[in-house]
Amino acid sequence: MPPPNETPAARALRERQEAEAQRTSDKIDEQIRAERAAMKKKEKGIVRVLLLGQSESGKSTTLKNFRLKYARSAWKQERDSWRAVIQLNLLRSINTILDVLQAEMDGDPVVGLNEELRVAEEGMITTGIIDDSTGGGPRTPVSLDTPTPPSTPSTPWANTTPGSTASLSRQSESGSTQTSLVDTPLTNHHQLLKLRLGPLRHIELDLRRRLGAGAEEDYGSSTDTSIGVLGTVTITRKALVSKCSGSEFGVRRWKDALDNGRQPTGRGQVRVRSSELGHDTEPGGGVGRLGGDEATEVIASCREDMKTLWMDVAVRGVLKKRKMRLEDSAGFFLNDIDRIATRTYEPSDDDVVRARLRTLGVQEYRIPFEQSMGQSQLFPGSIGDFGKEWILYDVGGSRTIRHAWVPYFDNVNAIIFLAPISCFDERLLEDSRVNRLEDSFLLWRTVCSSKLLSKTPLILFLNKCDLLKRKLRSGVLVKNYLPSFANRPNDAPTVVKYLKEKFRDISKQYSPEPRVTYYYATSVTDTKATATTLQTVRDSILREHLKSADFV
Ligand SMILES: Nc1nc2c(ncn2[C@@H]2O[C@H](COP(=O)(O)OP(=O)(O)OP(=O)(O)O)[C@@H](O)[C@H]2O)c(=O)[nH]1
Numbered sequence: 001m002p003p004p005n006e007t008p009a010a011r012a013l014r015e016r017q018e019a020e021a022q023r024t025s026d027k028i029d030e031q032i033r034a035e036r037a038a039m040k041k042k043e044k045g046i047v048r049v050l051l052l053g054q055s056e057s058g059k060s061t062t063l064k065n066f067r068l069k070y071a072r073s074a075w076k077q078e079r080d081s082w083r084a085v086i087q088l089n090l091l092r093s094i095n096t097i098l099d100v101l102q103a104e105m106d107g108d109p110v111v112g113l114n115e116e117l118r119v120a121e122e123g124m125i126t127t128g129i130i131d132d133s134t135g136g137g138p139r140t141p142v143s144l145d146t147p148t149p150p151s152t153p154s155t156p157w158a159n160t161t162p163g164s165t166a167s168l169s170r171q172s173e174s175g176s177t178q179t180s181l182v183d184t185p186l187t188n189h190h191q192l193l194k195l196r197l198g199p200l201r202h203i204e205l206d207l208r209r210r211l212g213a214g215a216e217e218d219y220g221s222s223t224d225t226s227i228g229v230l231g232t233v234t235i236t237r238k239a240l241v242s243k244c245s246g247s248e249f250g251v252r253r254w255k256d257a258l259d260n261g262r263q264p265t266g267r268g269q270v271r272v273r274s275s276e277l278g279h280d281t282e283p284g285g286g287v288g289r290l291g292g293d294e295a296t297e298v299i300a301s302c303r304e305d306m307k308t309l310w311m312d313v314a315v316r317g318v319l320k321k322r323k324m325r326l327e328d329s330a331g332f333f334l335n336d337i338d339r340i341a342t343r344t345y346e347p348s349d350d351d352v353v354r355a356r357l358r359t360l361g362v363q364e365y366r367i368p369f370e371q372s373m374g375q376s377q378l379f380p381g382s383i384g385d386f387g388k389e390w391i392l393y394d395v396g397g398s399r400t401i402r403h404a405w406v407p408y409f410d411n412v413n414a415i416i417f418l419a420p421i422s423c424f425d426e427r428l429l430e431d432s433r434v435n436r437l438e439d440s441f442l443l444w445r446t447v448c449s450s451k452l453l454s455k456t457p458l459i460l461f462l463n464k465c466d467l468l469k470r471k472l473r474s475g476v477l478v479k480n481y482l483p484s485f486a487n488r489p490n491d492a493p494t495v496v497k498y499l500k501e502k503f504r505d506i507s508k509q510y511s512p513e514p515r516v517t518y519y520y521a522t523s524v525t526d527t528k529a530t531a532t533t534l535q536t537v538r539d540s541i542l543r544e545h546l547k548s549a550d551f552v
């Protein structure tokens, strides 16, 4: 309302001011509208890709390959921050070896041949998901809506936890397993080595605290949960693992971990001085130029002892006897001790790609491509801004956190599904009754049959082909775990072809409507080969977009 007794001059002034205010407001509205439209246009051009697959299938490693190839400057900036993660990976392996040596020295029973066969039989795929000949009938697809409860055991031995302390002791009582200190090749020299490397346990804890800031998640509280399936045998945490190396380290946000890893000091840091350890110092000694933090200092001073431990023939013998194939495990850096255990260690691209940092939450990475896909060689200049920017979503793959995937199903342009095919003889870390390959098949079936994803192109990476080759060469027989493989040649090309067909059959049978699926045999730790695959993947995703937009 105009103020009372307004003079004509005051009124004219007020109206001028009101008109001016309106013009400014309209201008702002127009600007907001224009920004929204620009944002919408840009968002429309963004390619969203979701990386799916069980834990340790290689999702994060694939993401790293994308970043290495297409986001070089961000990659370079971040590279040094991986140093603490790689040190942690190395220490985890060393402390695992020390745990095994302790078990050997304590005369803990070793799984004997009978037990091994029994465990192998338990780990067999018998549910019929890919192997109708077994008559087991398909399992229920893995639900993504709620955390998956432990699966129904499918074998007559269901009432005993495979590899549990109980079952091991029973074997021991029955005499089919053996070992005592008397049999051991270990000597006082190993005892001494173990003592000298003792401080590394504190350093592992220190690094975990520093990187994790309390973000760690354990695989439940059960003491007989497996810590890993190396070969055919599940090794129990209770039987083997110290408080330090018991659970695998994981974080909800990589960025936080990497930022924390950059800072050498922090609360709760364990103080161990290399001078107190009595180790020789590194040639050239002194404080390293990367900051000289205590973890680096202690690791460097333990370098020779770590090398001696890893190269020791008796230690290798004990690892073999106790079925520990560390070479195939995640974050394996034992062959790089010389390079890593120094005060001036700087991670290489390859180190970062191979470093293991378990994902617990969902990581989102934006990759702005310098050259849009519209200008790619395959489709010159045809689709404007589409594909100039990608968002890659990397999720945690263990069963307890798969329900977090579903919100990302909406509005994705493609899914890259990773199935590690070398793990046909391994079991899930989070449920040691389930064969890992079988879990991948069940998960693939769930993804294929999802109505939300019925129009989403699927790209399947049959991953870890390098490990598959190595495993087959060492004499592990696929037919022992996958009866329908029968007497086909036990070589990598045959196995890859066979499994690819099985994945293809599931896609055909369970997809709500016909869909395009691309299949690649990969070893995503091989960055050169993966770069070529990613180029093809980019072009495939573009092709699918063009098809859906009726351009072709
Ligand atoms: N040798 C070999 N190792 C691989 C390959 N792919 C992944 N790895 C290793 O396997 C480990 C697990 O890979 P990640 O990429 O962390 O697995 P993920 O699927 O992200 O696992 P979560 O985060 O637990 O869901 C890492 O140490 C990788 O270096 C492969 O093709 N060959």
Ligand SMILES: [Mg+2]
Pocket: 059, 060, 061, 357, 358, 359, 394, 395, 396, 397
């Ligand atoms: Mg991951």
